[in-house]
Amino acid sequence: MNNRMKSKLFRSMIALTAFAVSITLYALKPVGDVVPDADNAGLKLPDGFGALKVAETGAKTRHLVVTPQGDIYVKLAKPNKEGKAILVLHEAPNGKAELKSSFGTYGGTEVALKNGYLYASSNTEVFKYKVNDKNEVINPDQPEKIVTGLKAGRQHETKSFALDNDGNIYVNIGAWFNACQEKDRGLHSPGIPGCPILDSMGGVWQFRTDKLNQSYSEGVRYATGLRNMVGMDWNQQDNQLFVMQHGRDNLNSSWPELYTTKQSAELPAECLYALKKGDNAGWPFMYYDQIQHKKIQAPEYGGDGKKEADAKYIDPAMAYPGHMAPNGLLFYTGNQFPAKYKNGAFIAFHGSWNRAPEPQAGYFVVFQPFKNGKPDGNWEVFADGFSGSPEKTAAGRADHRPCGLAQGSDGSLYVTDDSKGTIYRIIYTKK
Amino acid sequence: MKKYFLIISCIFSCVQLMAQVKTKAKSRPVAGLALVSGKGIYEKYCLTCHQADGGGVPNMNPPLIKTSYVLGDKTRLIKVVLNGFSESVDIDGESYSNVMPSHDFLKDQEIAAVLTYVRKNFTNKAGPITTAQVKAVRATNKKKT
Numbered sequence: 001m002n003n004r005m006k007s008k009l010f011r012s013m014i015a016l017t018a019f020a021v022s023i024t025l026y027a028l029k030p031v032g033d034v035v036p037d038a039d040n041a042g043l044k045l046p047d048g049f050g051a052l053k054v055a056e057t058g059a060k061t062r063h064l065v066v067t068p069q070g071d072i073y074v075k076l077a078k079p080n081k082e083g084k085a086i087l088v089l090h091e092a093p094n095g096k097a098e099l100k101s102s103f104g105t106y107g108g109t110e111v112a113l114k115n116g117y118l119y120a121s122s123n124t125e126v127f128k129y130k131v132n133d134k135n136e137v138i139n140p141d142q143p144e145k146i147v148t149g150l151k152a153g154r155q156h157e158t159k160s161f162a163l164d165n166d167g168n169i170y171v172n173i174g175a176w177f178n179a180c181q182e183k184d185r186g187l188h189s190p191g192i193p194g195c196p197i198l199d200s201m202g203g204v205w206q207f208r209t210d211k212l213n214q215s216y217s218e219g220v221r222y223a224t225g226l227r228n229m230v231g232m233d234w235n236q237q238d239n240q241l242f243v244m245q246h247g248r249d250n251l252n253s254s255w256p257e258l259y260t261t262k263q264s265a266e267l268p269a270e271c272l273y274a275l276k277k278g279d280n281a282g283w284p285f286m287y288y289d290q291i292q293h294k295k296i297q298a299p300e301y302g303g304d305g306k307k308e309a310d311a312k313y314i315d316p317a318m319a320y321p322g323h324m325a326p327n328g329l330l331f332y333t334g335n336q337f338p339a340k341y342k343n344g345a346f347i348a349f350h351g352s353w354n355r356a357p358e359p360q361a362g363y364f365v366v367f368q369p370f371k372n373g374k375p376d377g378n379w380e381v382f383a384d385g386f387s388g389s390p391e392k393t394a395a396g397r398a399d400h401r402p403c404g405l406a407q408g409s410d411g412s413l414y415v416t417d418d419s420k421g422t423i424y425r426i427i428y429t430k431k
Numbered sequence: 432m433k434k435y436f437l438i439i440s441c442i443f444s445c446v447q448l449m450a451q452v453k454t455k456a457k458s459r460p461v462a463g464l465a466l467v468s469g470k471g472i473y474e475k476y477c478l479t480c481h482q483a484d485g486g487g488v489p490n491m492n493p494p495l496i497k498t499s500y501v502l503g504d505k506t507r508l509i510k511v512v513l514n515g516f517s518e519s520v521d522i523d524g525e526s527y528s529n530v531m532p533s534h535d536f537l538k539d540q541e542i543a544a545v546l547t548y549v550r551k552n553f554t555n556k557a558g559p560i561t562t563a564q565v566k567a568v569r570a571t572n573k574k575k576t
């Protein structure tokens with residue numbers, strides 16, 4: 001056999017293997033049985049996508065995780081009437097799910113599944129539960145407490161977290177202030193010098209998943225200067241933590257001489273940050289102005305809306321319009337959606353309130369394209385219509401408010417609503 | 432005939448309108464002023480959190496529509512404006528996480544006007560709060576730091 005023949009044979013072998021692999025992959029894809037609702041669950045989606053209401057729980061459903069066996073773990077903000085705050089739903093082949101069981105007596109926000117454990121957080125602690133080979137929790141009443149004693153105020157109290165591939169957990173400890181003012185959200189109230197609460201909140205803390213009862217002294221302040229983060233995810237492509245910060249409020253109501261109500265509705269940006277150990281994103285001393293594309297000194301700390309902040313603070317990876325409240329962040333690693341979505345980020349914007357008297361905004365799921373682990377290109381609204389109508393969006397009186405995001409093992413995208421407790425599943429239906 | 436009827440009804444409604452304007456103008460110096468400035472103060476200091484419809488923000492800023500805090504004890508209500516509100520209590524079965532800052536920089540008359548406005552709008556139908564009532568509460572109010 002000469003070289004030319006060899007290479008020809010090699011090429012056809014590759015083609016054959018690829019064909020066989022794709023057939024196998026296709027056979028594994030169970031999406032065929034799942035049927036979108038006739039009205040796509042009331043959502044507006046790009047061409048080729050459909051949606052269904054998986055369940056209507058009537059609870060404040062925050063974050064969720066879906067197992068390959070079709071169980072859905074959903075964390076509730078508060079325990080339900082039965083006193084339980086983690087729901088376990090099971091999906092029928094058509095995609096509709098029924099309540100299977102419930103456990104956990106603490107309200108909170110986050111739930112995640114990794115390497116044989118289910119992780120869930122209250123507003124001060126993080127727990128883990130061992131699961132069996134079907135990803136079912138073995139002892140729902142006996143979790144192991146891995147993190148305890150975290151500070152929680154009345155605002156920004158929830159503890160979202162993300163898990164890396166090296167046994168670490170990254171926990172949001174939100175600041176219990178808006179902008180670290182002497183009188184929180186007060187008129188003309190200056191910033192507390194140095195904002196000393198940053199020693200124990202307003203950042204991301206890193207703990208180990210294999211150690212119990214860790215608190216501040218066992219953890220590491222991984223990144224600081226972050227007001228509050230609800231959407232967090234680990235990017236597998238560049239092995240890095242990404243977070244969505246909830247930007248500060250009340251620029252006009254605290255500083256009416258410096259900011260009009262319109263400026264205050266637009267500013268500051270809701271920022272996506274790529275975090276490395278030791279990073280400082282600058283809260284409360286600065287905010288990011290997505291219109292000027294600058295880091296601006298906060299009015300509480302000598303700013304006037306124009307003065308730029310110290311360059312030592314990190315820049316956001318991407319900036320979005322103000323006050324839209326990003327509650328869910330998910331890097332899409334599935335194969336069901338078209339190729340452009342792979343490794344990009346979905347962001348669930350819970351919807352604004354601090355834009356009043358300007359019309360409110362958000363209440364949708366956005367897609368942010370990524371390339372090589374970095375945002376690449378403009379974001380676009382992916383799923384809209386949760387609020388019920390443009391008028392309801394403008395008034396801030398949304399029927400449903402997107403919160404948590406999860407990817408099914410078949411590549412479907414799940415979205416929770418923490419207002420009425422609807423769980424949505426978005427699928428790609430084009431063949 | 433039809434035309435004639437139209438003209439008559441037009442004249443009739445014009446007279447009605449004029450009469451209305453007249454009464455409004457007459458009563459303006461007394462009750463009218465308080466109502467107008469109450470709305471202005473609401474829009475300047477309250478609306479961004481409690482929203483244009485007084486409905487608040489779920490889980491964050493309490494609604495002002497028919498809640499016990501708005502319709503009930505006047506002293507308690509006046510104190511909320513003077514001291515702000517950051518207690519972890521449920522309001523009519525729901526909890527709200529946001530901090531309301533003190534608004535003690537408002538004058539007695541302004542607080543009376545805005546609370547009267549709130550108690551008479553957003554489908555509320557409660558009695559007014561007077562400047563004297565605010566003054567009395569402020570005098571005995573223990574200031575929070």
